[in-house]
Amino acid sequence: MPISKKTTTGKPAPARRGELLATAADVFAEQGYSATTVRRIADAAGILAGSLYYHFDSKESMLDEILSTFLDELWAGYDAVLAARLAPRQTLEALVTESFREIDRHRAAVAIYQRESRHLVGQPRFGYLAESQRKFERVWLGTLERGAAEGAFRADLDVRLAYRFVRDTVWVAASWYRPGGAHSPEEIARQYLSMVLDGIAVRA
Amino acid sequence: MPISKKTTTGKPAPARRGELLATAADVFAEQGYSATTVRRIADAAGILAGSLYYHFDSKESMLDEILSTFLDELWAGYDAVLAARLAPRQTLEALVTESFREIDRHRAAVAIYQRESRHLVGQPRFGYLAESQRKFERVWLGTLERGAAEGAFRADLDVRLAYRFVRDTVWVAASWYRPGGAHSPEEIARQYLSMVLDGIAVRA
Amino acid sequence: MPISKKTTTGKPAPARRGELLATAADVFAEQGYSATTVRRIADAAGILAGSLYYHFDSKESMLDEILSTFLDELWAGYDAVLAARLAPRQTLEALVTESFREIDRHRAAVAIYQRESRHLVGQPRFGYLAESQRKFERVWLGTLERGAAEGAFRADLDVRLAYRFVRDTVWVAASWYRPGGAHSPEEIARQYLSMVLDGIAVRA
Amino acid sequence: MPISKKTTTGKPAPARRGELLATAADVFAEQGYSATTVRRIADAAGILAGSLYYHFDSKESMLDEILSTFLDELWAGYDAVLAARLAPRQTLEALVTESFREIDRHRAAVAIYQRESRHLVGQPRFGYLAESQRKFERVWLGTLERGAAEGAFRADLDVRLAYRFVRDTVWVAASWYRPGGAHSPEEIARQYLSMVLDGIAVRA
DNA sequence: GATGAATGAGCATTCATTCAT
DNA sequence: CATGAATGAATGCTCATTCAT
Numbered sequence: 001m002p003i004s005k006k007t008t009t010g011k012p013a014p015a016r017r018g019e020l021l022a023t024a025a026d027v028f029a030e031q032g033y034s035a036t037t038v039r040r041i042a043d044a045a046g047i048l049a050g051s052l053y054y055h056f057d058s059k060e061s062m063l064d065e066i067l068s069t070f071l072d073e074l075w076a077g078y079d080a081v082l083a084a085r086l087a088p089r090q091t092l093e094a095l096v097t098e099s100f101r102e103i104d105r106h107r108a109a110v111a112i113y114q115r116e117s118r119h120l121v122g123q124p125r126f127g128y129l130a131e132s133q134r135k136f137e138r139v140w141l142g143t144l145e146r147g148a149a150e151g152a153f154r155a156d157l158d159v160r161l162a163y164r165f166v167r168d169t170v171w172v173a174a175s176w177y178r179p180g181g182a183h184s185p186e187e188i189a190r191q192y193l194s195m196v197l198d199g200i201a202v203r204a
Numbered sequence: 205m206p207i208s209k210k211t212t213t214g215k216p217a218p219a220r221r222g223e224l225l226a227t228a229a230d231v232f233a234e235q236g237y238s239a240t241t242v243r244r245i246a247d248a249a250g251i252l253a254g255s256l257y258y259h260f261d262s263k264e265s266m267l268d269e270i271l272s273t274f275l276d277e278l279w280a281g282y283d284a285v286l287a288a289r290l291a292p293r294q295t296l297e298a299l300v301t302e303s304f305r306e307i308d309r310h311r312a313a314v315a316i317y318q319r320e321s322r323h324l325v326g327q328p329r330f331g332y333l334a335e336s337q338r339k340f341e342r343v344w345l346g347t348l349e350r351g352a353a354e355g356a357f358r359a360d361l362d363v364r365l366a367y368r369f370v371r372d373t374v375w376v377a378a379s380w381y382r383p384g385g386a387h388s389p390e391e392i393a394r395q396y397l398s399m400v401l402d403g404i405a406v407r408a
Numbered sequence: 409m410p411i412s413k414k415t416t417t418g419k420p421a422p423a424r425r426g427e428l429l430a431t432a433a434d435v436f437a438e439q440g441y442s443a444t445t446v447r448r449i450a451d452a453a454g455i456l457a458g459s460l461y462y463h464f465d466s467k468e469s470m471l472d473e474i475l476s477t478f479l480d481e482l483w484a485g486y487d488a489v490l491a492a493r494l495a496p497r498q499t500l501e502a503l504v505t506e507s508f509r510e511i512d513r514h515r516a517a518v519a520i521y522q523r524e525s526r527h528l529v530g531q532p533r534f535g536y537l538a539e540s541q542r543k544f545e546r547v548w549l550g551t552l553e554r555g556a557a558e559g560a561f562r563a564d565l566d567v568r569l570a571y572r573f574v575r576d577t578v579w580v581a582a583s584w585y586r587p588g589g590a591h592s593p594e595e596i597a598r599q600y601l602s603m604v605l606d607g608i609a610v611r612a
Numbered sequence: 613m614p615i616s617k618k619t620t621t622g623k624p625a626p627a628r629r630g631e632l633l634a635t636a637a638d639v640f641a642e643q644g645y646s647a648t649t650v651r652r653i654a655d656a657a658g659i660l661a662g663s664l665y666y667h668f669d670s671k672e673s674m675l676d677e678i679l680s681t682f683l684d685e686l687w688a689g690y691d692a693v694l695a696a697r698l699a700p701r702q703t704l705e706a707l708v709t710e711s712f713r714e715i716d717r718h719r720a721a722v723a724i725y726q727r728e729s730r731h732l733v734g735q736p737r738f739g740y741l742a743e744s745q746r747k748f749e750r751v752w753l754g755t756l757e758r759g760a761a762e763g764a765f766r767a768d769l770d771v772r773l774a775y776r777f778v779r780d781t782v783w784v785a786a787s788w789y790r791p792g793g794a795h796s797p798e799e800i801a802r803q804y805l806s807m808v809l810d811g812i813a814v815r816a
Numbered sequence: 817g818a819t820g821a822a823t824g825a826g827c828a829t830t831c832a833t834t835c836a837t
Numbered sequence: 838c839a840t841g842a843a844t845g846a847a848t849g850c851t852c853a854t855t856c857a858t
Binding site: 523527562565600 | 642643644645646647701727728730731756763764765766769770773774776777778780781784785787788795800803804806807808809810811812813814815
């Protein structure tokens, strides 16, 4: 069951739609949503601005579809991880790895999410963002708390601070990550997990 | 030597200017630069939109002054840290602590910097952002490299990845940090350093 | 009796007023009235824009005073010529010479008049422009008609066309004339009169 | 070879563009460029102000296109005259006649040119105005000098003064000329030439 | 599916003007 | 006399959106 209501509108051709959304996502990610003009998206797609309105209701609906599609896939991945009911440390490792895979697949959407979600959550249309954030916090914070209680994670840390630390640490990577670069998502995940779990200092 | 050209104007530095900049910074941080209208800033300042132009040349020049003022102060702090010529680990600790202090003092500016610097660096007017970024990388990456060479930091990590990890981890905190909250900047720095240096996992 | 109502307002210092008007006239002449900002005039005068309003009611009142002062002096000169009741050809010569003297003394005002009078005549405040134009036409056209009737000027010409020809020919000189140049106003008048009266062609 | 860079755009040259330019030219000529608001042009064209920007980049680009189109046609006419390699007097007659024809066809553009060119020449965008002025002077002054040398024109006149006299005399006519009036351009040219060449005085 | 032309609301900015100091 | 700070109306321009073709 997808976290967002909107999947596809009644319109015909679904292939072109996806291409246009990918183009829009790239431009949104590069320039920011409100600094992006509909005309720039159209330019990048090789059509005129007005023509976009055959495919989409509005600029906002493109943003909506980009974000909801991403979140649907993200949660499909997370839910699969959670369904495995692993131990806290293994859950954390799996969540981090899954997150870097999502960054790999939805880099633009992740970047947009990072930049815009704060002031979108307020709008009714983007209510699913708030819902997703709550669920997100429940999953990650819960995993950390369970791990601290079971002795897998340090108990001397402020767990909310640790939550923010892990969360930001992972997702901010979308701002510099370029698919097809030197590191695979799994490789990056391994290194990040190593740092997050064991630190960068040499043990005394 | 300040990283930005404009440090002090010839004018007797009216207090009003500073107030207006603080107001503008808050609004920019909350809504994003391009989604912020000059009217909103004026509203928040209790004057009319046109009146802002008595004090500033343009919306962009407000952004410019906010960012350059922040960077000047940031580098004053960093330079003081570097002048002490501490060992790598102590340098890292001092830089992280100084960074959280800057977030405490310039929360809005830091948030704006995070959000907007990517697409600002290209513009000639904001050339000092690129300069600052280069200097920033030199300082942090250099500290990590020196630490790895001297045995303070793990040598098995990709140092560039570790650099990004530490860098983002610290600055992204500006997005949730609220001055006057439960934790002082120094307390947050201590916890972050503990996680970054030693990890969140319990040692086997 | 001056052609315009306004001579001086009740305000005190008359010397500074004159300087400011001269400055304003220069700027108006160079940039055009509506393209001239009050601030530019103030800059040129070495004061702040708001300070001009101690001396003048408005930008328009400066224009008004510049034009009316000029027209008052012009008509003083013309009236003296007409009072001599010379023959048509001598009247024409005297009017042309007097006109070049006015251009010499009021270059800026003449240039402004040329550029702006067309769309000012409509406004009630500048009603004296229309009055002056009527009087002007009466004087010049009358002189030409009298001259044609008395055999001093060619009778085969359209006298209205000839009027426009002489009028424009003389006044447009204000657009290139620079006081203190190679030619005195009297010298220019002599050459212009020679061309207007005898033409530039060598007689067959 | 046209004096201005932009002669025809790659576009299929929509007729609408020409209509809008004609409207804009009329308004510019009537009110002056800087006193003309874009809204007024739009009103005169029966559309909204913003809609003009579908056709033109800016108010300035309309002015640019009006002036460059006019100058291109003017020089086409002048070049045809010069190609005939007539004697100086016949060249002068042909140039004057051609000028009045241009005034007839481009009345608004000529009026705008007269009013605005002085402070436009400085701007790089309108560099072609300076170029045109130089070429203009070369043609007219050269014709007068050749005529004076060959005995067609009086040699006792200051030739630069005569040049300005003829030049201004002709073009200023655009300020009162109304197409479709009592006189055809050729008729006006004939009378003007009669005055310029032979003067208005009856020969002794 | 796409274009060309337009709309209408809103935006950054300008500018003449005011006024307490 | 002049300044510094503000007003408020207007200006050139942008942009998401619409729609007949």
